[in-house]
Amino acid sequence: MPSSQHEALHRIFRDKPELFAHAFKILDIDFPTPSEVAVVDTDMTEIVPIERRADTVMMFTSRWGSKTVVIIESQSRIDDDKASAWAYYLSHAHIKFRCPAMLLVTCQDEATATWAREPKRIGLPGCPCLIVHPIALGPDNVPQIIDPAEACEDAVLTMFSALTHARSPKVNAILKALDVALTAVDTDTAAYLAEQTEIGLGNTKARQIWRSLMAMQNYRFKSEFAEMLRAEGRAEGRAEGEARGEAKSVLKILEQRNIPVSDSIRERVLACTDLALLESWLVRSLKATTAEELLD
Known part of the structure; x- marks a missing residue:
């Protein structure tokens, strides 16, 4: 499972390759329909001790046997130093796999996506020897799906x-x-x-x-998210007091469920130092219809 926000933004393509079809449709790119998709080694390191590792590398094989390698990079900010790394990834993949190579960059903000899809020129000003032209997915071209x-x-x-x-x-x-x-x-x-x-x-x-939505639903995997919520509360508690972290989780759930909380109840919850009681309130907060019911 991915361990960071960065990894989640590229690994979803690795774990759910069907997302590529939507990505290329969004970008209006004519990409051969693959009959086989494989994850390949992301290590771009040569014998020289300089490690270069792409985020995710996928190999697409069409029904006619032609291959295309796609490098997916998750980018959280503008970073002009990426030009040389991306040029290396593309060149290395093209040589290693002897097939067309393309670079897909995923971004969570429009400014980074706009920067990512700009041509990256390597060489003298006005006379580039190499141009890297990434493809980018970001808030400006990925649809907002709000219809259930x-x-x-x-x-x-x-x-x-x-x-x-x-x-x-x-x-x-x-x-x-x-x-x-x-x-x-x-x-x-x-x-x-x-x-x-x-x-x-x-x-x-x-x-x-999202945590509040998951906590309120009767999914069979709800316990995994309840544990995440408690773990986050405990992590925050180590910095500000473990009990306070649990108390804030209880209040956050009530807030997301639009249940009014009086000042007196808020103070009582935040003042509680009994972890067992707080965990009991955390469970009750998922179903309680009033804040008073939480403390009964």
């Missing part, structure tokens, strides 16, 4: 839409659509997509929205 019916038709694309638009005002609607879409797929796929979403949203407000 549309989301149910393709949960994978909806998940990628949520990650790409993690900082968009519409991310709440996208996550709600994804929440519905998870009920239309098998349990293993739903658990995988839910966890990928949790990781890929990174340190954003959207992650808290």
Whole structure:
């Protein structure tokens, strides 16, 4: 499983190759329909001790046997030093696999996506010897899927839409659509997509929205997300007091469920230092209809 927001944004292509079909359609790229897809070694290191490792590298084989290698890079910010690394990746892959190579960059903000798709010129000013022209997916060209019916038709694309638009005002609607879409797929796929979403949203407000949505649903894998919520609360608790972290998790769930919390109850929850009681309140907060019911 991916361990970071960065990895989630490229590994989803590795684990769910069907997303490529949508990506190339979004980008209006004529890409041969593959009959076989394989993950290949991402190591671009030569004998010289300089390590160069791409994020994800996929090999597509058409029904006629032609091959195309696609390098996927997750990019969180503008970084002009990437030009030389990407040029190396493409050249190395082209030589190693002896087939066309292309670079797909995934971004969560429009400025980075705009920069990523600009030609990267290597050589003298006005006389480049090499031009790297990446293809980029970002908030400006990935659709915002907010219709639950549309989301149910393709949960994978909806998940990628949520990650790409993690900082968009519409991310709440996208996550709600994804929440519905998870009920239309098998349990293993739903658990995988839910966890990928949790990781890929990174340190954003959207992650808290997603956790609250997952906590409120009766999924068979709900316990995994409850544990994530408790783990996050404990991590925060080590910095500010473990009990306070659990208390804030209880209040956050009530907030996301639009349940009013009076100042007196808020103070009581935040003042509690009994971890067992706080965990009991955490479980109750998933179903309570009033804040008073939480403390009964």
